[in-house]
Amino acid sequence: MKSIPYIQNVLILTSVITVSGCGADKARTVEESSLSTQLMTTLNEQLDGGAVGLLLPQSTDFSSIPADPNNTLTEEKVFLGMMLFHETAVATEGVHDQLVNTWSCASCHHAAAGFKSGVVQGIGEGGTGFGVAGKMRVLAEGFDKSSTDPSLVPDVQPLTSPSILNTAYQEVMLWNGQFGNQHGGLVNAKLPDEILATPGTPKAENTRGLGGLETQAIAGTKVHRLNTFNNSLVQQNMEYQLLYEAAFPEGGDDILENMGKAIAAYERTVLANRAPFQRWLQGEDAALTDQEKRGALLFFGKAGCVSCHTGPALSSKIGAANEEMFMAIGFADLDTSNPTITGVVTENDAKGRGGFTGRTEDNYKFKVPQLYNLKDSNVFGHGGSFTSVKQVVLYKNAGVPQKRLADGVIDDRFVPLNLNGEEIDDLVAFLEEGLYDPHLERYIPDALPSGACFPVADEQSKIDLNC
Numbered sequence: 001m002k003s004i005p006y007i008q009n010v011l012i013l014t015s016v017i018t019v020s021g022c023g024a025d026k027a028r029t030v031e032e033s034s035l036s037t038q039l040m041t042t043l044n045e046q047l048d049g050g051a052v053g054l055l056l057p058q059s060t061d062f063s064s065i066p067a068d069p070n071n072t073l074t075e076e077k078v079f080l081g082m083m084l085f086h087e088t089a090v091a092t093e094g095v096h097d098q099l100v101n102t103w104s105c106a107s108c109h110h111a112a113a114g115f116k117s118g119v120v121q122g123i124g125e126g127g128t129g130f131g132v133a134g135k136m137r138v139l140a141e142g143f144d145k146s147s148t149d150p151s152l153v154p155d156v157q158p159l160t161s162p163s164i165l166n167t168a169y170q171e172v173m174l175w176n177g178q179f180g181n182q183h184g185g186l187v188n189a190k191l192p193d194e195i196l197a198t199p200g201t202p203k204a205e206n207t208r209g210l211g212g213l214e215t216q217a218i219a220g221t222k223v224h225r226l227n228t229f230n231n232s233l234v235q236q237n238m239e240y241q242l243l244y245e246a247a248f249p250e251g252g253d254d255i256l257e258n259m260g261k262a263i264a265a266y267e268r269t270v271l272a273n274r275a276p277f278q279r280w281l282q283g284e285d286a287a288l289t290d291q292e293k294r295g296a297l298l299f300f301g302k303a304g305c306v307s308c309h310t311g312p313a314l315s316s317k318i319g320a321a322n323e324e325m326f327m328a329i330g331f332a333d334l335d336t337s338n339p340t341i342t343g344v345v346t347e348n349d350a351k352g353r354g355g356f357t358g359r360t361e362d363n364y365k366f367k368v369p370q371l372y373n374l375k376d377s378n379v380f381g382h383g384g385s386f387t388s389v390k391q392v393v394l395y396k397n398a399g400v401p402q403k404r405l406a407d408g409v410i411d412d413r414f415v416p417l418n419l420n421g422e423e424i425d426d427l428v429a430f431l432e433e434g435l436y437d438p439h440l441e442r443y444i445p446d447a448l449p450s451g452a453c454f455p456v457a458d459e460q461s462k463i464d465l466n467c
Contacts, residue, residue, distance in 0.1 A: 120341065182211040
């Protein structure tokens with residue numbers, strides 16, 4: 001790969017050479033080169049580390065992918081993790097006999113929806129159907145979060161399902177950042193043990209001293225009623241046995257932790273590195289249209305999006321502090337009056353980061369999400385309060401919070417952007433098209449060792465997925 005300075009020199013040279021052309025072709029070529037030069041100059045001048053700091057590595061370049069020092073990335077571990085992530089046959093710890101073996105991690109984080117869920121409230125156990133890109137998944141008959149019958153309580157959360165895409169670039173996981181306590185970590189490092197690793201809760205897994213992805217994968221196995229470790233299919237299936245031995249040749253008695261590490265290793269490699277903007281950063285000037293380049297100039301310039309969304313994932317930089325990763329910008333919570341939403345949003349849920357840490361200064365702050373492959377989804381915000389990228393851009397352009405909060409709570413960076421209609425369209429084009437990797441299917445297995453349907457396997461989903 002050529003260095004960014006080299007690319008910049010090539011673009012500048014191109015703008016000079018094309019002046020010798022003629023007519024409309026000459027004007028168009030000069031304009032294209034000028035936009036690229038402006039964008040590259042902006043990135044190199046405005047960003048710490050310049051444009052090269054926005055590059056996502058190749059998914060097999062393990063040495064360049066941020067990883068937990070206690071979970072070295074290997075091809076064997078990533079492959080095992082991909083299988084486990086999509087495996088519906090390990091869904092055996094549920095509460096309803098008829099739905100056993102019908103959900104997986106990928107039920108709420110699948111490639112068809114940009115590794116989000118496809119619906120506002122992701123459904124593990126208790127769901128039926130899939131439709132196209134998961135948009136037709138609904139609660140099975142009788143399932144309700146408030147049901148007094150334990151066998152009819154679905155596995156759902158009071159917030160939307162974040163994407164796992166590009167999550168290697170954030171230290172802690174979940175909207176409130178409650179998972180993650182790796183050695184040398186910053187975000188959760190100063191929290192007392194009774195908050196960070198509350199006994200008897202999923203947060204207790206933070207005592208393992210692992211990164212956010214690893215901790216979430218371990219805790220999530222239990223939360224989402226999956227069994228990968230207790231005489232499960234994984235221990236009984238010969239192919240899984242061989243995959244496990246290859247991934248963990250040193251062995252070890254903590255199968256739960258190792259399975260979580262494998263899932264996290266896979267998640268760290270799920271990167272949108274084939275998006276047009278990434279290709280443009282590598283020197284492919286035509287990868288971005290003129291409109292997308294204008295949108296990128298707004299993103300990194302006038303609109304100020306980069307003040308919150310930065311780093312290779314356009315989420316937060318590596319080594320980000322708490323105040324750089326969590327922000328209050330007034331997004332609404334789940335609309336529990338919507339008949340498709342089940343359960344309640346507690347005060348702690350609504351407080352986001354503050355509901356976890358207990359610190360007033362963290363109240364109503366939520367983690368800054370990554371921005372790639374947003375076009376795959378119609379669910380935006382921790383409460384799913386927006387259905388399109390343009391709605392979010394219009395909201396931020398107006399600078400008026402959806403949720404009424406006390407003075408001083410909303411982040412100072414949440415102010416009107418003063419973009420006109422054309423600029424809004426340009427910015428949306430960059431976000432929807434320039435950051436869209438069209439080949440996420442490369443992160444999906446061809447088949448599972450169990451032979452099961454995935455990412456969900458109830459009878460209606462089998463019809464929808466033709467499997």
